[in-house]
Amino acid sequence: MARAGEGVSVTAEFTVQPAHQGAPGLAHGGVLATALDETLGSLNWLLRTIAVTGRLETDFVRPVPVDTVLHLDARITAVHGRKIYSTATGRIGGPEGPVAVRADALFIEVKVDHFIDNGRPAEIRAAMSDPDQVRRARAFEVNP
Ligand SMILES: CCCCCCCCCCCCCCCC(=O)SCCNC(=O)CCNC(=O)[C@H](O)C(C)(C)COP(=O)(O)OP(=O)(O)OC[C@H]1O[C@@H](n2cnc3c(N)ncnc32)[C@H](O)[C@@H]1OP(=O)(O)O
Numbered sequence: 001m002a003r004a005g006e007g008v009s010v011t012a013e014f015t016v017q018p019a020h021q022g023a024p025g026l027a028h029g030g031v032l033a034t035a036l037d038e039t040l041g042s043l044n045w046l047l048r049t050i051a052v053t054g055r056l057e058t059d060f061v062r063p064v065p066v067d068t069v070l071h072l073d074a075r076i077t078a079v080h081g082r083k084i085y086s087t088a089t090g091r092i093g094g095p096e097g098p099v100a101v102r103a104d105a106l107f108i109e110v111k112v113d114h115f116i117d118n119g120r121p122a123e124i125r126a127a128m129s130d131p132d133q134v135r136r137a138r139a140f141e142v143n144p
Contacts, residue, residue: 008046009075011095012039016068027064032090036103039072040086044107047076051084051107052114062100064092071095082109 014035022028037056044051064070073095074088083106090101116124127133 007075008043009073010039010042010046012042012072012074014039014070014072014090016064016066016070018066021066023063025066027066027068027070029058029060032060032064032070032101033058033103035070035072036074036088036090036101037105039074040088040103040105041107043074043076043086044084047079047084049084049109050112050114051082051109053105054083054108055106056103057105058101058103060101062092062098064090064100068092070100071097083107084109 012035016027016031020027020031022031033056036058037053040056041051041053070090070092071094072088072090074086076084076086078085086105086107088103088105089099091097092100115127119127
């Protein structure tokens, strides 16, 4: 089965808000990890694959002040069976600015059942009664 691999990439911007503060005036590392995780996770949509984060290794290279725009750049590095390897950087001061954070991730492909079996019933019911959500999930299952 042919699958997109190298060359699959996305860019994104994340603005650090006051609510994201950890140390005074600085972004909390967990929030920056979330921004990296979200950006890396969006790569899986380009592969038309439903996948969850199995591993996320994050390096915090420079402090990121509140109100900073984090310029994110993520790409798939390899696909092997159900395993999707990807990497991302977050730069400050512009898309070519210095790297403040970076992450390497391993996402694992799952079936829709992963969510149905493990999610809270109320939210699963709401998702299943949302025609857009169901159509998207079925599209993945029919054309993985
Ligand atoms: C109707 C409703 C509609 C719903 C429509 C859904 C829409 C689409 C939603 C998208 C959602 C996005 C979400 C965003 C990103 C999160 O935020 S995801 C949330 C955080 N992550 C999680 O909750 C994952 C929790 N972990 C798990 O559930 C299970 O560990 C996993 C990841 C499914 C893997 O379990 P498994 O399927 O039993 O797979 P397993 O055989 O253990 O591992 C498969 C392979 O991966 C390797 N592996 C697994 N974990 C690791 C690890 N941590 N480190 C290294 N290797 C690993 C294994 O060694 C194995 O390798 P091989 O032997 O094949 O070489």
